[in-house]
Amino acid sequence: MTTVATVQWDPYDSGLAADPYPTYRRLREEAPLYYNEEHDFYALSRYSDCEQGLPDWDNYRSGRGMVLEIIKSGFEIPPGTLIMEDPPVHTIHRRLLVKVFTPRRIGALEPKVREFCARALDPYRGRDQFDLMEALGGELPMRVIGMLLGIPEADQASVRDHVGKSISIDDGSGMDVNNAALLSGDIYGDYIDWRRDHPGDDLMTELLHTEFEDENGVRRALTRDEVLGYVTILSGAGNETTGRLVGWIGSALAAHPDQRQELVDDPALIPNAVEEVLRYEPPSMVIARTVHRDAEWHGTTVPAGAALLFVVGSANRDDRRYPHADAFDIHREVGQHLTLGLGAHYCLGAALARLQGRIATQELLTRFPRWDVDWQNAKMAQTSTVRGWETLPLLIR
Numbered sequence: 001m002t003t004v005a006t007v008q009w010d011p012y013d014s015g016l017a018a019d020p021y022p023t024y025r026r027l028r029e030e031a032p033l034y035y036n037e038e039h040d041f042y043a044l045s046r047y048s049d050c051e052q053g054l055p056d057w058d059n060y061r062s063g064r065g066m067v068l069e070i071i072k073s074g075f076e077i078p079p080g081t082l083i084m085e086d087p088p089v090h091t092i093h094r095r096l097l098v099k100v101f102t103p104r105r106i107g108a109l110e111p112k113v114r115e116f117c118a119r120a121l122d123p124y125r126g127r128d129q130f131d132l133m134e135a136l137g138g139e140l141p142m143r144v145i146g147m148l149l150g151i152p153e154a155d156q157a158s159v160r161d162h163v164g165k166s167i168s169i170d171d172g173s174g175m176d177v178n179n180a181a182l183l184s185g186d187i188y189g190d191y192i193d194w195r196r197d198h199p200g201d202d203l204m205t206e207l208l209h210t211e212f213e214d215e216n217g218v219r220r221a222l223t224r225d226e227v228l229g230y231v232t233i234l235s236g237a238g239n240e241t242t243g244r245l246v247g248w249i250g251s252a253l254a255a256h257p258d259q260r261q262e263l264v265d266d267p268a269l270i271p272n273a274v275e276e277v278l279r280y281e282p283p284s285m286v287i288a289r290t291v292h293r294d295a296e297w298h299g300t301t302v303p304a305g306a307a308l309l310f311v312v313g314s315a316n317r318d319d320r321r322y323p324h325a326d327a328f329d330i331h332r333e334v335g336q337h338l339t340l341g342l343g344a345h346y347c348l349g350a351a352l353a354r355l356q357g358r359i360a361t362q363e364l365l366t367r368f369p370r371w372d373v374d375w376q377n378a379k380m381a382q383t384s385t386v387r388g389w390e391t392l393p394l395l396i397r
């Protein structure tokens with residue numbers, strides 16, 4: 001079998017953002033290993049292939065980036081950017097973050113997250129419509145990261161805007177890697193300096209003071225640049241993605257009012273419903289790697305040095321893994337979807353993302369048990385890494 005196929009897929013084509021799933025289906029059926037000549041990358045779109053390749057960090061490396069345009073740019077990855085590192089350094093850095101990013105710390109955020117959702121949604125009680133992204137999706141994740149890091153509330157919105165802007169793309173272009181605050185981290189520098197002198201019960205303080213053994217066997221605290229790297233990656237990885245999740249919850253439940261009613265009647269179903277939204281509409285569709293050694297996929301050799309995309313948005317809709325994968329079903333046994341990755345780089349914020357999805361759904365349904373979407377005025381946002389609603393006007397019933 002060859003990789004020459006009639007199906008074409010351009011991940012930068014914003015025309016596909018509305019519904020990429022028919023194209024993904026064709027990729028899975030007609031070109032399970034796809035090669036795109038224009039942007040020079042390979043792509044795997046079947047669940048079983050992504051499940052096999054993603055955990056294989058040795059053959060599929062993150063060290064040159066996990067976003068296609070970063071890999072292609074040859075951008076020098078700043079130290080501490082663990083999402084773009086490989087073992088053994090990645091293992092050391094990840095272990096350190098796991099040590100401070102504890103279930104206790106995440107669990108402790110629950111009442112604050114609930115209070116924020118209530119404060120954000122209460123003003124819309126009695127209205128007949130509001131934009132879910134403006135009210136909640138665009139605000140919640142950055143507030144939560146701010147709570148986690150100890151960033152003063154007054155400054156959280158400007159930090160969010162800065163990070164958001166750097167990863168938006170226009171049609172046909174990619175991330176401006178030279179200007180990417182996602183990587184530069186300078187926005188947080190002042191807070192780090194301030195926190196050094198004003199320790200608190202927050203993750204930034206812990207990062208500044210935690211000792212660890214580095215790759216040279218030296219026991220030390222993190223450098224300022226390394227702390228910057230961690231903090232920047234946390235906010236870059238956890239902001240837009242979780243915001244889009246909130247939007248997808250709003251649109252998926254509008255499109256399935258019977259299932260929404262079940263959640264109103266039995267809120268214990270909400271966690272699995274959030275899991276199904278994650279599977280059904282992943283905020284991030286692809287995970288990129290660099291091929292370390294020649295690899296054989298579907299009878300074709302993918303050469304060392306090539307960029308390889310794991311299309312997790314397609315894998316989650318693979319009927320071989322999920323019967324009737326295009327159907328949204330809050331009762332489905334979702335199991336291991338690939339929206340949060342798999343293997344060494346599995347999303348460190350998974351529990352925090354789920355917590356926000358669950359609480360946002362609970363607080364939304366408590367106040368507004370029924371809504372439609374004004375589809376005419378809903379607007380899809382596409383960045384090179386994230387897909388979801390920018391505007392989602394809910395019509396309250």
Ligand code: HEM
Nearest residue numbers: 066082083237238241242245339340341345347348349353
């Ligand atoms: C729905 C929301 C989210 C989605 C869809 C998502 C998705 C992902 C994915 C796919 C990866 C793996 C990337 C790779 O393999 O190259 C990842 C890694 C990561 N995520 Fe998330 N994420 C979400 C929320 C969060 C949150 C809330 C945080 C923290 C505040 C976070 C922090 C991280 C970090 C630090 C990594 C890097 C882990 C490593 O490289 O070892 N994420 N995320």
